[in-house]
Amino acid sequence: MKILIKNGRLIDPASGLDSIGDLAIANGRIVAIGEPTEFAADRVVDASGLIVAPGLVDLAARLREPGHEHEGMLDSELAAAAAGGVTSLVCPPDTEPVLDEPGLVEMLKFRARKLSRCRLFPLGALTQGLNGLALTEMAELTEAGCIGFSQAEVPVRDTLVLARALLYAATYDYQVWLRPQDAYLGGGVAASGAMATRLGLSGVPVMAETVALHTIFELMRSTGARVHLCRISSAAGVELVRAAKREGLKLTADVSINSLHLTDVDIGYFNPAMRLTPPLRQGRDRDALRAGLADGTLDALVSDHMPVTADEKNVPFAEATPGATGLELLLSLALRWAADEGLSVARGLEVVTAKPVQVLGHALGSLGASAGRLVAGGVADVCVFDPAAHWAVTPERLSSQGKHTPFEFATSGFELPARVRYTLVAGHIAFEAAGT
Numbered sequence: 001m002k003i004l005i006k007n008g009r010l011i012d013p014a015s016g017l018d019s020i021g022d023l024a025i026a027n028g029r030i031v032a033i034g035e036p037t038e039f040a041a042d043r044v045v046d047a048s049g050l051i052v053a054p055g056l057v058d059l060a061a062r063l064r065e066p067g068h069e070h071e072g073m074l075d076s077e078l079a080a081a082a083a084g085g086v087t088s089l090v091c092p093p094d095t096e097p098v099l100d101e102p103g104l105v106e107m108l109k110f111r112a113r114k115l116s117r118c119r120l121f122p123l124g125a126l127t128q129g130l131n132g133l134a135l136t137e138m139a140e141l142t143e144a145g146c147i148g149f150s151q152a153e154v155p156v157r158d159t160l161v162l163a164r165a166l167l168y169a170a171t172y173d174y175q176v177w178l179r180p181q182d183a184y185l186g187g188g189v190a191a192s193g194a195m196a197t198r199l200g201l202s203g204v205p206v207m208a209e210t211v212a213l214h215t216i217f218e219l220m221r222s223t224g225a226r227v228h229l230c231r232i233s234s235a236a237g238v239e240l241v242r243a244a245k246r247e248g249l250k251l252t253a254d255v256s257i258n259s260l261h262l263t264d265v266d267i268g269y270f271n272p273a274m275r276l277t278p279p280l281r282q283g284r285d286r287d288a289l290r291a292g293l294a295d296g297t298l299d300a301l302v303s304d305h306m307p308v309t310a311d312e313k314n315v316p317f318a319e320a321t322p323g324a325t326g327l328e329l330l331l332s333l334a335l336r337w338a339a340d341e342g343l344s345v346a347r348g349l350e351v352v353t354a355k356p357v358q359v360l361g362h363a364l365g366s367l368g369a370s371a372g373r374l375v376a377g378g379v380a381d382v383c384v385f386d387p388a389a390h391w392a393v394t395p396e397r398l399s400s401q402g403k404h405t406p407f408e409f410a411t412s413g414f415e416l417p418a419r420v421r422y423t424l425v426a427g428h429i430a431f432e433a434a435g436t
Helices: 074-083 102-115 138-144 159-171 194-199 207-223 235-247 257-261 283-295 327-340 345-350 354-369
Strands: 003-012 017-026 029-034 043-046 051-054 056-058 086-091 119-122 175-178 226-229 251-256 300-302 382-391 416-425 428-432
Touching: 003 345, 003 382, 051 345, 056 327, 056 354, 074 086, 074 102, 074 327, 074 416, 074 428, 086 327, 086 416, 102 119, 102 138, 119 354, 159 175, 159 207, 159 226, 207 226, 207 235, 235 251, 235 283, 251 257, 251 283, 251 354, 257 283, 257 300, 257 327, 283 327, 300 327, 300 354, 327 345, 327 382, 327 416
Parallel strands: 003 043, 003 051, 056 086, 086 119, 175 226, 226 251, 251 300
Antiparallel strands: 003 017, 017 029, 051 382, 382 416, 416 428
């Protein structure tokens, strides 16, 4: 289908484009940008008053399939991605079974392609079964479509195994994705501090993150490995990442929408919607994360999407399954952060478009030249949204099977900015808001 998006505000953070104009799409690619053009479109979309931006790229979204179909099937979660303007996402390997075999990766990618709602980039398991003992066949998993390797939420307890994994990955220039958390210090359910003490909850100290970071950085110096750090959560962690980048280590890092906007005080009276991993920390940590994202110490903002059933949340706080839905909130919370920090809309979009693509690097292959961008000749992955719209997050409005989020209106009491009107993946309309 040939599609002409007319009169929208075109914003492309990668190129600095910010102007009113048209976007012409044919054969899954952008054929013209900017000035109105003679174009025999099959469909014309009037984007007057709307922003036309690159499709969002989310570096952390669990789809809960295979193995947890009752919590989030591929169909519903990719529909949630499209409803949130997300056109590319990275999923970790902690499915059941774990993504440690090429056949499992190929099956997952095949099913995602058939749905045509979002591009899926799986991470392969760093160790077999995520057991932290034997390394996986990284070369075979890469050929099957993995763009990097991860332990998800399972730390490698044996430092020698982690050193060997990083050395092997460095040999073939594979990227390793690690969430820095010490296996022995990180066993609590809330961030250590006055709030956790008052509520009688077991704490996760900041040093659970910083000890792991020191270990990772020392191994990076020794092996030369490329590492992406997932969901930094503390002020001390931000400062260590900043110093490591100054040193020249091959390092990128992200932060979740939850840590960027919430603190441990939001736990309130044991609200299980606030049971998250990493745990919500104090206000000074949140402020440092926001500043770190603004100055580039942290490269990207992620949804940390994890659909969780009602049965797993409607239990005492310490017994609740950590996680929250986030794919449909990523755009709104990126723009809210930008507004709070006095930054432009383009800067808010950058941390969920161009910057995540830079993290993925050459793993994207030929797609890397145009993903997260609006570029003539590039793939037509596009998000069209209304920046003036405000919406209250309610379970009924979420496409995801996971209906639990800390930003639900009944809990947070505030509305979120911006609402997606259209999402296009390779020139195909993957989502169209009702009434548009």
